[in-house]
Amino acid sequence: MAQKAELLYWNVQWDESLLQQAGKTAAGPLFNITCSEDAVRQLHLPHCETKEALCVDGLLSVAHVFDDGISILKPMRITDTHVIVNVSHLSAFGLIWNFVKKSFKIPEAGQVLLFLRFKDTVPLKINVFLLHERIHLSEVKKQQGNDATYIETSSDCVLHIGQRYSVHCEPEGLKIQPNHAEFRNKLGPNYYPTFEVFLTANLEVVTLIVKDQDGNEAWRRDVFVPEKDRVSPEDSAHHKTKxxxxxxxxxxxxxxxxxxxxxxxxxxxxxxxxxxxxxxxxxxxxxxxxxxxxxxxxxxxxxxxxxxxxxxxxxxxxxxxxxxxxxxxxxxx
CATH class of the missing domain: 1.10.533.10 (Death Domain, Fas)
Known part of the structure; x- marks a missing residue:
């Protein structure tokens, strides 16, 4: 900041066609920023890249999106946590990857989030989200609303953008949809479940496994179903109302x-x-x-x-x- 001022920012939707024309892909949220003129000199945009990724020269840059199009800004400096760029005026800014350099399949810091969906749902189901680590849990919780319970578990894992993943269960035989899904760089503002796992009545614990397209385990956890949310077969007809x-x-x-x-x-x-x-x-x-x-x-x-x-x-x-x-x-x- 060059002077004291009020700065406002919020997430807006990326225009994928603009990024494709520039040979880029989104590497973080797009922030629309407003502030009094000449108050802001520099932006520090947070990233979650690994050390291996930061060694790829030119991988990260900053997109300045405005009414007439997009311009690509070269970072002044990249730290372990932020991309620093000088700015002369404000509109929308966000981190982008060089699409060609990103095709080297550098591992991403990912997370698996679980929500037990219970309102008017018989049988119960677990919504499984495969997301980048930079997505805030609070944002996903907000969209799930009061009709779902967040299942707290260790969520960290390593995922690859563009690779296909599947969810498997123990005990076997539970319905899971879809069979496979590609991990994409979903940066909001909407977050939809990647997989749905339908539970049988009175199931107390289920083991969820996320596997990559080669059958390797990327994540495995034992998930305990809260007792208050279980529905017995005798009560299911009563709970399913109109x-x-x-x-x-x-x-x-x-x-x-x-x-x-x-x-x-x-x-x-x-x-x-x-x-x-x-x-x-x-x-x-x-x-x-x-x-x-x-x-x-x-x-x-x-x-x-x-x-x-x-x-x-x-x-x-x-x-x-x-x-x-x-x-x-x-x-x-």
């Missing part, structure tokens, strides 16, 4: 009236991503109409026919896309 179906029915008319066309398009995209609806359903009947209201009616009816879990996903998507409207429509429990 609570979210009822919520959706109650807010139907206001939902149709209040949701914007832009918000509706985002909701449809996210429902397609989660495979709650399929493209064919959007191409038939009233879903294809140009009327916004009729399109909303079609989506609600299509989701409602698929049961309580699908209704819960629609409400979750509404909360994510338009949290203000969600608070207005959906009363707190």
């Amino acid at each position: 609570k979210d179906e009822d919520k959706l029915l109650l807010i139907r008319s206001e939902f149709i009236e209040r949701v914007s066309a832009e918000g509706l398009d985002k909701i449809v995209d996210k429902l397609l991503e989660r495979q709650i609806i399929i493209a064919g359903e959007m191409e038939s009947g009233t879903c294809e109409t140009k009327s916004r209201a009729n399109k909303v009616r079609c989506i609600i009816d299509t989701v409602s026919r698929k049961g309580n879990d699908a209704c819960r996903h629609l409400l979750d998507v509404l909360k994510e896309v338009d949290p203000t409207l969600f608070r207005v429509l959906v009363p707190m429990d």
